[in-house]
């Protein structure tokens with residue numbers, strides 16, 4: 001059975017949400033970062049970065065949330081959660097996954113690091129204003145893409161929407177505006193999925 005390591009909140013939600021969308025059984029191991037459980041020798045052997053999520057399936061170990069959600073989708077080709085490799089649709093799927101992880105997420109991560117994550121002496125309060133300004137550019141791009149379609153790839157929900165939806169929930173938790181009614185409606189649509197409600201319940205239960 002698949003095991004996913006994560007914290008109570010964070011990017012491991014993407015992996016769990018993907019597994020819930022695919023209907024794949026899994027065990028969730030909740031690590032407590034305040035106790036350094038992501039920095040033990042045993043955990044670093046799985047994920048040398050000491051980060052979550054990490055997915056383990058027997059001898060197979062996979063890190064990076066974007067890789068994990070795509071791998072889960074590819075195990076269930078009939079569900080259409082990622083288009084088949086080698087097609088133009090797959091190329092656009094990857095385009096949106098990379099866009100979320102490299103453009104949309106970065107201002108959120110910068111703001112989060114300089115508000116909570118880094119030790120106080122390493123925080124630079126001025127970069128928070130920069131991150132807030134940077135946030136408006138990728139959200140405008142996302143909003144334009146969604147103005148004529150319900151999901152990033154079109155009519156069908158894919159794992160690219162898991163990555164985008166998670167990032168928009170993260171933005172809301174930081175109090176950042178999504179900047180358009182289109183994006184607010186999209187966030188409500190993807191964050192209202194039953195698979196995400198099941199994910200949240202598993203994270204709270206911690207197993």
Ligand SMILES: N[C@@H](CCC(=O)N[C@@H](CS)C(=O)NCC(=O)O)C(=O)O
Pocket residue numbers: 007009010011012033038050051052053063064065066
């Ligand atoms: N690029 C990685 C980022 C993973 C990441 O930074 N995870 C955070 C939690 S959301 C973490 O493990 N932080 C612990 C640390 O930095 O020590 C991914 O998308 O999986």
